[in-house]
Amino acid sequence: MSNTYCLVQSSGGQLELRGCVFSRSKDVPYVQSAFEAAQVELMPIWNYDPSVFFDIPHLRLTSPESDEMAHNVWCSSALQQCQTTLKPHQITALNFLRKNKSCENDIMSLWNQPTNGWLCRFAHEAGISMGNTQDGRSRGSILADNMGLGKTLTTLAYVLATSDAAAEFLWEDWINRSAATLVICPLATLSNWQNKIDIHIENQAIKYHVFHGPSRNQLSKKDLQSASVVLTTYKMIGKSGSALQPNRLTIGSLNLCWFRIVLDKAHLMRNPSAIRTQNLLQLESQFVLCLTGTPVQNRLTDLQSLIKMLKIAPWDRDQIWKNCLIPQMNVGAPEAIKSLTRLMQSVCLRGTKDVLLNLPPKVEHAVVVQNGSHWENWSRELHATFIRMFGRLRTSEERWDPAEFFRQMTMLRQFCNHPIFTRGELLIQPTWQWQxxxxxxxxxxxxxxxxxxxxxxxxxxxxxxxxxxxxxxxxxxxxxxxxxxxxxxxxxxxxxxxxxxxxxxxxxxxxxxxxxxxxxxx
Structure with a gap:
């Protein structure tokens, strides 16, 4: 009768309890279920020696990634149409996105978690409506992997895997709906999306159109409804174009309900009151996917905008954030931290290069280099001049010119690269050497x-x-x-x-x- 040996690590709180678990073989499933219910992580011991523990074998727990690789039949056809093999963390992301868009995913179950009791009481006392959660409002996710981990390829594979569902969505209302995934990105990354489709996806597997520039006027409504992907930019979002061109064709003026909206660099809508954010919130879609490596940049309102875009009731209510979540988070309230953590675990998936790529530790070594003696004097003089003009030694009461401030600062930085770059500021013109x-x-x-x-x-x-x-x-x-x-x-x-x-x-x-x-x- 064999037993197992594992390391136990508590996943909650800052304190960690580590220990060994021994179990009869027949009881292993029950032990695993009990620890999972208690939110305690079981981890294998890499250097376990059975001979030290009476030859008790070590149970090798199956990793989540390998489990998902074995259960990716639903997207196998899509993976075959990708000319680039997806990595395990991208398969994990596909399954996460699928789970969040499933009709079985009860969007109210998250709100009714016991840890959110304080929020429920606040909403009840404030008279905040929970809204109709069965009205087909957008559902979706935030994919927040570090830059360089292939969020674009993951998204394209997901488009392929859900193409049948997109077609069904269109045929339910072929007049007002589009089967396309609308990808909204900055102009600088528009060509990148085109290149990714051409490089990583088999020919014609993803039919796409670019809705930008004068050529967009040549696209018919049918073209935009039948495409797999429509690529556009944030400047193309709006109801009727600019004030100078009220009849300009924009995404908003099409009045289409898209199968899915993908926001690339989604942190660009971090300001809830910005016109760009308001225009994005007016778009209609069945699902939403936000791609950003920085879902929170400066403040929690950055995250609030993304949650509003996902339209997860009642988390998308302004009162919940302004009067409850944000004030409590600002004072470090434990209940607010738990609620927000649960929310992010449900809608956001984040992978880091350190964990996924198994990179070696980053080594930083500071090296102090000195100028030659004749250049060191000039360096000190330039720095002293800058301090007199803009720093603590400033004596003039006149308001200083910001443009001149940045010019002088840039000049100091260029001097650190080589004195030749500040020759216009120096009174001498010596012979220059790279040394x-x-x-x-x-x-x-x-x-x-x-x-x-x-x-x-x-x-x-x-x-x-x-x-x-x-x-x-x-x-x-x-x-x-x-x-x-x-x-x-x-x-x-x-x-x-x-x-x-x-x-x-x-x-x-x-x-x-x-x-x-x-x-x-x-």
Missing amino acids: DLGKIVHLIGSLQIFLNSVQGIPQTKAVVFSSFVGFLEIAIEADLKNSTRNLVGILLVNFKPLIDFIAWDKGIKFACIATMYKEAWK
Whole structure:
């Protein structure tokens, strides 16, 4: 009769109780259920030695991610249409999104949790209506993974997995509804969505239209209703365009109920009273998905706007936030923390690179570099001038110019890169050398050591990214001419093929890439 051995870790509160659990084999399911009901996490011990514990075997608990991988039949067809294999955390996200959109998901059950008793009493005393929770209002989620973890690809896979439901939604009212997922994003990321569809999704698996610019006038209502995805920007949201162009075609003027709305960079609607936020709240959809790595940036009203967009009654009521949740959170009330935590656990999924990618610890090492003695005097003089003009030694009672303040501050920062960038402020015009500043000397020295001494790498290479072209030019001058390729103006969306090219070209050991211009090669 074998037993099991596990580590117990309490998931609630700041205090942790750790211990070992031994159980008869036949009782393992009951033990697991009991700990799960008590919200106590069972974890495997990586260095468990059965010989120390009378040869009692170690129960290997199945990880949540592997469970979800085994139960992803519902999206298997969608995954086959993705040319890029989704990672386990993306499969986890797909199942989370599916759970939150399920018709079996009772949106009032969250409100009726015992931990929200204080909120229920407040709502009752304040006469806040719970609203009709069966009126087909939007349901959805917040996907708040760190940047770079593939939220866009996860969303596209989810669009594929729910295409049948989208078609059914359209045919229930083919006049006023659209089967499309409306993706609203900043103009800067519009091309990124197009590239992701073209690169990661099989040809024609996702039919999409771009609703932006003059070409949007050529799109018919039928085009927008039958597409899988409609890409648009935040500037295209509104009822009737701008005051100067009242008849301008916008998303709001279409009067369509979308199957799903996806807000990319959803934190852009953090201000509840902003016109942009109000326009977004006027849009109609069956489901909503908010994509943001920072659901809370400065204050809780940032989160309030997202919850209102999801329309989870009665959490979307202004009185709940302004008169109850926010004041209690500001004083650190335990009941408010528990309620908000439960809410976020229900509607928000967040993954971090440290946990999902198993990255090594980040090592930060500060290196203090000094200017040459003749440049150190100039550095002190420039700093003293700045302090006299804008700092504690300011004597003038005149209001200082903000533009001049930022110009002077930028000049001081540029001096830290190299004195040549402040030559307009200096009274002398000496002969310049790249060795004139310790910062560039340290950078080049470290790069040369890396390129010449790394063991176990057949071809060592280094790439420096910067929007400060002047600094890159100094770095190029300091390095050996034969080992440097200066690549200027590579857009962010083109970085991967560029890096692949650098890795392939044996003649490149050190590359400098500027990110502020359009494509040009030197």
